[in-house]
Amino acid sequence: MSDSFCDLAGQTCVPCEGGIAALTAAEAKALMPQLHQDWELADDASYIERDFRFKGFAKAVYTTxxxxxxxxxxxxxxxxxxxxxxxxxxxxxxxxxxxxxNDFICAAKLDAIVGN
Incomplete structure (x- = not known):
């Protein structure tokens, strides 16, 4: 796992073919404060998700x-x-x-792209 409170958006994903353990719930929770507050951690810590809402179609397409x-x-x-x-x-x-x-790196990068 990467060091806590490092610049996630400044990192690059490394290929993952398995063979490593998934982050524990505690490790995932420790990384959450580095993301926009709208990111949600699944109860079982199996994924993170952010729901973006807009007043139209175009911004949804741009974010996608x-x-x-x-x-x-x-x-x-x-x-x-x-x-x-x-x-x-x-x-x-x-x-x-x-x-x-990688999931937290990409989430932080997406936050940076969309301006949080």
């Missing part, structure tokens, strides 16, 4: 596109739901069946 561009750059891909007025982004690391540092 930003998340997709980021995912492509970092080679770490979230689950995204979007429609008129909303975009929901969920990060988890499927290879470890839970959360990894």
């Amino acid at each position: 596109n930003a998340a997709c561009f980021l995912a492509d750059q970092q080679n770490h891909h979230p689950d995204i739901r979007m429609g008129w007025g909303y975009c929901t982004v969920r990060f988890c690391t499927h290879a470890v069946n839970g959360l990894s540092d």
Whole structure:
């Protein structure tokens, strides 16, 4: 796990093919304060999710596109739901069946892109 309270948005994801343990609930909770307050940690600490709300379709599309561009750059891909007025982004690391540092790095980078 990366050092607590480091600049997550300044880091780069590392390829994850499994073989490492998912972050514990305590480790995930310790990283949450470094993200925008709208990120939610699943009760079982298996994913983090942020729901973006807008007054129209275009901003939902732009946010979805930003998340997709980021995912492509970092080679770490979230689950995204979007429609008129909303975009929901969920990060988890499927290879470890839970959360990894990569999820928090991408969430922090997305916060930076959308201006929190």
